[in-house]
Amino acid sequence: MKCILIIGDGMADRPIKELNWKTPLQVATKDAIDELTRRGVCGIMDPISPGIPPGSDTAHLAIFGYDPTKVYNGRGVFEALGAGMKVLLGDVGFRCNFATVDDNMVILDRRAGRNIEGARELGEALNGIKLKDYPDVQVIFEHTTEHRCAMILRGKGLSHKVSDSDPDTAGVRIYDVKSLDDSPEAARTAALLNELTKRFHEILRKHPINFIRKTNGLPQANAVLMRGASTLPHVKPITEIYGIKALAVVPNALVKGIASFVGMDQIAVLGATGTVDTDIVAKAKATIENLSKYDFIFVHVKGSDNASHDGNIQQKIEMIEKIDKLVRYILDHVSLDETIVALTADHTTCLGTREHAGDPVPVVIAGMGVRKDGVKAFSEIDCAHGGLCRIRGADLMPILMNYLGKCQKFGE
Amino acid sequence: MKCILIIGDGMADRPIKELNWKTPLQVATKDAIDELTRRGVCGIMDPISPGIPPGSDTAHLAIFGYDPTKVYNGRGVFEALGAGMKVLLGDVGFRCNFATVDDNMVILDRRAGRNIEGARELGEALNGIKLKDYPDVQVIFEHTTEHRCAMILRGKGLSHKVSDSDPDTAGVRIYDVKSLDDSPEAARTAALLNELTKRFHEILRKHPINFIRKTNGLPQANAVLMRGASTLPHVKPITEIYGIKALAVVPNALVKGIASFVGMDQIAVLGATGTVDTDIVAKAKATIENLSKYDFIFVHVKGSDNASHDGNIQQKIEMIEKIDKLVRYILDHVSLDETIVALTADHTTCLGTREHAGDPVPVVIAGMGVRKDGVKAFSEIDCAHGGLCRIRGADLMPILMNYLGKCQKFGE
Numbered sequence: 001m002k003c004i005l006i007i008g009d010g011m012a013d014r015p016i017k018e019l020n021w022k023t024p025l026q027v028a029t030k031d032a033i034d035e036l037t038r039r040g041v042c043g044i045m046d047p048i049s050p051g052i053p054p055g056s057d058t059a060h061l062a063i064f065g066y067d068p069t070k071v072y073n074g075r076g077v078f079e080a081l082g083a084g085m086k087v088l089l090g091d092v093g094f095r096c097n098f099a100t101v102d103d104n105m106v107i108l109d110r111r112a113g114r115n116i117e118g119a120r121e122l123g124e125a126l127n128g129i130k131l132k133d134y135p136d137v138q139v140i141f142e143h144t145t146e147h148r149c150a151m152i153l154r155g156k157g158l159s160h161k162v163s164d165s166d167p168d169t170a171g172v173r174i175y176d177v178k179s180l181d182d183s184p185e186a187a188r189t190a191a192l193l194n195e196l197t198k199r200f201h202e203i204l205r206k207h208p209i210n211f212i213r214k215t216n217g218l219p220q221a222n223a224v225l226m227r228g229a230s231t232l233p234h235v236k237p238i239t240e241i242y243g244i245k246a247l248a249v250v251p252n253a254l255v256k257g258i259a260s261f262v263g264m265d266q267i268a269v270l271g272a273t274g275t276v277d278t279d280i281v282a283k284a285k286a287t288i289e290n291l292s293k294y295d296f297i298f299v300h301v302k303g304s305d306n307a308s309h310d311g312n313i314q315q316k317i318e319m320i321e322k323i324d325k326l327v328r329y330i331l332d333h334v335s336l337d338e339t340i341v342a343l344t345a346d347h348t349t350c351l352g353t354r355e356h357a358g359d360p361v362p363v364v365i366a367g368m369g370v371r372k373d374g375v376k377a378f379s380e381i382d383c384a385h386g387g388l389c390r391i392r393g394a395d396l397m398p399i400l401m402n403y404l405g406k407c408q409k410f411g412e
Numbered sequence: 413m414k415c416i417l418i419i420g421d422g423m424a425d426r427p428i429k430e431l432n433w434k435t436p437l438q439v440a441t442k443d444a445i446d447e448l449t450r451r452g453v454c455g456i457m458d459p460i461s462p463g464i465p466p467g468s469d470t471a472h473l474a475i476f477g478y479d480p481t482k483v484y485n486g487r488g489v490f491e492a493l494g495a496g497m498k499v500l501l502g503d504v505g506f507r508c509n510f511a512t513v514d515d516n517m518v519i520l521d522r523r524a525g526r527n528i529e530g531a532r533e534l535g536e537a538l539n540g541i542k543l544k545d546y547p548d549v550q551v552i553f554e555h556t557t558e559h560r561c562a563m564i565l566r567g568k569g570l571s572h573k574v575s576d577s578d579p580d581t582a583g584v585r586i587y588d589v590k591s592l593d594d595s596p597e598a599a600r601t602a603a604l605l606n607e608l609t610k611r612f613h614e615i616l617r618k619h620p621i622n623f624i625r626k627t628n629g630l631p632q633a634n635a636v637l638m639r640g641a642s643t644l645p646h647v648k649p650i651t652e653i654y655g656i657k658a659l660a661v662v663p664n665a666l667v668k669g670i671a672s673f674v675g676m677d678q679i680a681v682l683g684a685t686g687t688v689d690t691d692i693v694a695k696a697k698a699t700i701e702n703l704s705k706y707d708f709i710f711v712h713v714k715g716s717d718n719a720s721h722d723g724n725i726q727q728k729i730e731m732i733e734k735i736d737k738l739v740r741y742i743l744d745h746v747s748l749d750e751t752i753v754a755l756t757a758d759h760t761t762c763l764g765t766r767e768h769a770g771d772p773v774p775v776v777i778a779g780m781g782v783r784k785d786g787v788k789a790f791s792e793i794d795c796a797h798g799g800l801c802r803i804r805g806a807d808l809m810p811i812l813m814n815y816l817g818k819c820q821k822f823g824e
Contacts, residue, residue, distance in 0.1 A: 014781040023783070045803075048822055050803055051810025055823020068823065075824040095824070228824060352781070356821055358814035359783070381783050381799060390801035 001368065001404045003296045003340040004287060004330060005396075007057065007063065008323045009252070009350030012361040012380050024351070025362065025379040028320035032328035033364075036341060040366030042375040043388025045396065047229045049346050051358040052317065052392075056305070059346035060258045062287030062393030064238055073160060074230025080150040081257030083142050083208055087152060087232055092160045092189065095228045096141075096149040098122060098221040099174075101201070105223065107170045111147040112221035118209035119143045122221055125203055134192050144253055151226065153192070159185035165197055166225035176224060189405060193226060200224040210211060237263025242406040244295035249283050250274075252302040276303035276315055280322045284329035295404060297324065308349035309398065340367035340403045343378070343395070363388060363396065369403050413780065413816045415708045415752040416699060416742060417808075419475065420735045421468065421664070422717030422761030424773040424792050428632055430725055436763070437774065437791040440732035444740035445776075445790045448753060452778030454628035454787040455800025457808065459759050463770040466747025466805075468717070471758035472670045474805030476650055485572060492562040493669025495554050499564060499644055504572045504601065507640040508553075508561040510534060510633035511586075513613070517635065519582045523559040526632035530621035531555045534633055537615055556665055563638065565604070569596035578637035586635060604636060612636040635681050649675025650809065654818040656707035661695050662686075664714040671710060688715035688727055692734045696741035703746065707816065711738065728763060752779035752815045755790065756808070775800065775808065781815050 017020040047059040048068060057078045058068035078095030088094060098116055100109040123143030124203070132139065135153035144150055161180040166198075167173075170250070177193040179186030204210060205222045213220055239246055240263065248259035248266050251274035260266060269286045271279025278301065287297050301323050307315035323343075330341060344363035347356050364375075364382035373387030391399070401407045428432040458464070459471040460480060469490045470480035472516060489505030499505060499721060510528055512521040528534070535555030543549065556562055567681035573592040579585075589605040591598035617634040625632060651658055652675065660671035660678050663686035672678060681698045684690025690713065699709050713735050719727035735755075756775035757769050774795035776787075785799030796802075803811070813819045 015783060021784075044799075049810070050807035051812070051814040051819050052822040053814065053819055055821055058823030072823060158448070350781075353816075353817065358810060358819050359781075381785060384783070384785060384799040384801060390803070 001340060002291055002294070002338060003335070003342065003400050003404055004291070004299065005296070005400065006299045006323065006326065006343045007301065008304045008343070008345050009300065009302045010308045010347060010356070011323070011345035012348040012359065013308065013316070014348070014350050014352060014357070014359060016313070016352055019170060023380050024313065024316045024320055026377070026381065028317045028324070030320055030324040030378065032324045033053035034376065035331065036327055036343060036363045036366050037375055037378040039336060039372065040364040041370040041373050041388055042362065042364045042378070042383040042386025043213065043391055044360040044380070044384045045344060045363045045391050045393060046360045047393035048351065049392060050360070053358040054136055054347045054349040055356065056346060059393060060255055063346060064258070064262045065241070065397030066235055066262070066393055067394055069235035071235055073233065074228045076150070076228040077230045077232050078257045078261070079144070079228070080152050082253030082255070083150045083257070085140060085142055085150060085152060087254055088154065089232055089234065091231065092153045092158050093230055094226045096151050097166065097225040098147045098149065099223045099225045100219040100221065101174060101223040103175045105201070107172060109176060110166070110170050110225065110405045111218045113219045114146050116147055116221050118212070119147070119221065122204060122207060122209055123149055125207055126200055126224070129199060129203070131192065131195050131199065133195065137192060139196065144220070149224065153189070157185050158189050159183055160229040160231045161186040162190045162193060162229050165193065166227040171398060174225065177226070187271055197224065199228070209385055210212040216382070228350060232261065235262070239263035242401045244401070244404070244406055245293065246296040246298065247290050247294040247400060249287055250296045250298065250300040250301070251278065255300050255302070264298060265294070274302045276306055276319060278303055280326045281329060284326045287330065288333045291339070295406070305349050308351055309354050311351055311354045313351055336367045338368070340365060340400060342366070342396070342400055359391065363391070365400065365403070367403060372404065395411055413752060414706070414750060415754065415812050415816055416703070416711065416736060416746070417708070417812065418711045418735065418753070418755045419713065420713045420716045420732065420755070420757050422720045422759060422768065423732060423735070423757035424771065425720065425728070425762040426760070426762050426764060426769070426771060428725070428764055435792050436725065436728045436732055438793065440729045440736070442732060442736040442790065444673070444736045445741055446788065447743065447757060448739055448755060448778050449776045449790040450788055451748060451784065452776040453785050453800055454774065454776045454790070454798025455803055456772035456792070456796045457756060457775045457803050457805055458772045459805035461804065462772070464768040465768040467768065468666055468758060469670060470665055471773055471805060475610055475758060475808055476670070476672070476674045477806055477809030478647055479806055483645035483647055485645070486640045488562070488640040489642040489644050490666055490673070491556070491640065492564050492671045494665030494667070495556045495562045495565060495669070497552060497554055497562060500566065501644055501646065502644065503775065504565045504570050506563040506638045508563050509514045509578065509637040510559045511635045511637045512631040512633065513586060513635040517586045517613070519579065519584060519586060521631045522578070522582055522637065525631045528559055528633050530624070531559070531633065534616060534619060534621055535561055537619055538578070538612055538636070541611060541615070543604065543607050543611065545607065549604060553606065557778065560634070561636065561806050566600070569597050569600055570639040571595055572602050572643045573598040573822070574602045574605060574641045576639035577605065578639040586637065589638070609636065609638070609669055616649040644673065647674070649677035654813045656813070656816070656818055657705065658708040658710065659702050659706040660710045660712070661699055662712040663690065664712060667712050667714070675709060686714045688718055688731055689791060691717055692738045693741060696738045699742065700745045702750070707818070713738065717761050720763055721762055721766050723766045725763055727785065748779045752777060754808070762800060772802065775803070777812065777815070779815060781808040
């Protein structure tokens with residue numbers, strides 16, 4: 001038995017007026033998904049716990065079977081992993097933004113205009129710099145997408161118990177980083193980061209890329225905002241927990257980072273972009289091509305979340321219809337007698353608020369052994385009547401692995 | 413977005429023969445509640461966990477979002493809060509009864525006849541007394557209702573780890589209080605309470621009120637039974653957790669105490685009695701009048717529980733119909749586009765056994781964003797088919813606050 005798990009990021013929603021009080025899943029044309037639903041057992045799932053809006057990081061940790069309230073201490077380290085950076089136990093990771101500040105370090109634009117040509121070079125200019133008071137600390141800095149970067153501090157005597165320098169708003173000075181506990185490590189890390197903020201500013205303001213930006217009337221990428229300090233938790237990878245070979249078909253940096261952290265192999269799929277224009281059939285083909293080599297393949301589609309954050313109703317529906325094509329390809333190329341196919345979302349993202357919400361998500365699991373429940377359509381409303389009833393994100397992996405006979409018996 | 417949460421205390425029940433194997437909720441006329449149900453998402457809720465009969469205190473702590481297995485160590489302190497007494501962290505609270513004992517401290521009547529004229533004066537005679545061996549300990553004593561009182565011990569070196577003096581039955585001597593752990597604080601508190609039992613008896617037997625009672629052939633209120641020693645847990649109030657302003661429309665002392673403990677403001681409503689004769693429209697009006705000033709209003713109706721404990725079928729049905737009037741008034745005066753309206757019970761109270769039971773309770777949540785599920789009537793049976801499936805008491809508050817956008821995202 002094999003398993004393919006498909007996650008439509010932020011695919012679940014609330015009923016909205018523009019869709020005559022239906023959800024995007026209720027109005028999208030999705031014959032393959034509904035066929036999967038009729039052949040499966042359905043339910044609703046609280047990624048974390050009822051009512052709690054999950055982040056993409058915590059939701060995926062939960063869906064891979066970990067208790068995020070125990071293993072999660074911040075996103076920075078996952079951002080770095082997602083950027084393909086090598087992260088070691090003990091490293092402190094950060095999410096960073098290039099930003100525009102004035103001479104008093106007051107933020108004019110938190111994203112320095114968002115799409116920054118030459119951002120990679122700016123990142124390279126900051127990577128590897130040494131602070132003379134912290135000669136033992138390595139600063140690893142990398143641009144990821146648009147204005148976003150990831151940073152790792154590596155060295156002894158560091159702590160993730162530090163506040164953000166990013167005030168999450170423009171018009172104020174970059175915050176001084178403060179220690180969040182009484183340890184000397186936190187105090188040292190906070191001081192180091194404040195020093196680093198100054199050094200980054202000095203380097204960036206004189207960088208040729210910023211001269212070009214000035215000439216072109218673009219906002220200067222002359223500062224770095226830091227947030228989400230965190231370290232890697234010690235966890236057993238899913239490959240060890242269940243004794244499986246696992247593959248992730250995920251272009252999105254963050255989710256890729258988490259998949260890699262929990263032990264999944266990765267493949268790059270040409271045309272899979274992690275945005276709404278992704279080549280969904282290419283992902284489906286890559287999944288099927290690799291199925292003989294793996295027990296578990298995780299396929300992630302990000303575009304549905306992007307569309308939700310943009311409040312773009314039509315695009316969200318189209319992304320669901322794209323996911324339907326993925327499901328169609330998979331249904332056409334696997335036998336449900338030999339492969340468990342599951343579909344869900346990592347969280348609800350509301351078109352109305354353009355934010356993640358704590359509402360549960362629908363889930364379907366089809367394949368040999370599942371107890372078909374008569375649910376006919378895949379939606380937030382229909383699946384609530386399904387045979388899985390209401391489960392939690394961290395329940396999903398054991399449920400899937402149980403069908404594969406990979407869940408260890410507890411007791412004799 | 414605002415939220416009104418209505419609790420019908422002990423409103424849920426089991427099917428009974430007298431109602432042709434239906435529950436009171438199934439036979440009551442409740443058009444407004446059923447309208448709310450059709451406009452909402454429904455489910456069943458285990459206040460604590462499946463099968464566990466909750467107390468009113470633990471049920472409400474759970475419904476306000478706290479894990480009662482972690483924050484609850486006894487009812488005494490909530491009884492004191494409910495009586496309007498000021499309770500400080502470290503205080504040890506008790507529930508007390510006036511009782512009738514003979515000269516050997518054998519209990520003749522655990523309630524001294526139940527309705528005790530002059531009970532307030534008796535309570536005042538005990539309040540503030542000092543024991544010479546415990547000069548640093550303040551004894552704060554107050555009559556609440558009928559034969560019931562609340563007591564607080566305030567001072568250093570006290571513990572709530574002590575047994576009850578109340579044997580919960582007549583015909584036996586008042587129990588010696590014993591320490592429940594090996595701490596010197598518990599030993600000291602137990603000794604103090606045994607001393608106090610004697611002093612209370614000496615004071616009460618000579619009190620003029622008891623001479624009058626003797627003359628009138630009434631049982632002497634000549635002793636105090638103590639039980640439920642407890643301390644306040646350290647918790648963050650809901651106002652801080654969710655950043656909301658919250659109001660409780662609750663006449664019942666205990667529930668009022670808990671609401672106040674978790675950070676809710678209180679208003680007294682003329683005619684709201686906490687019994688079956690409560691003025692339900694007055695409560696509804698007070699709710700609507702205060703809605704502009706608060707994010708969350710909690711309305712509690714006690715009579716349905718009283719009727720259940722009395723085994724009074726007709727009165728329980730009438731109380732449900734009274735709650736229907738409350739819901740009607742609210743539906744007539746709020747827009748569900750702007751206000752989430754939720755209705756549930758804190759626990760099942762069985763007309764058959766006249767006791768709390770561990771059966772789940774029905775719950776409905778109506779308002780903008782909820783995923784309507786097609787359930788047409790509010791009952792223990794119908795709501796089990798609803799879109800919330802089965803939740804726990806401690807899930808309700810995050811679920812409601814999620815609709816208000818007041819639940820903090822966990823992760824990024």
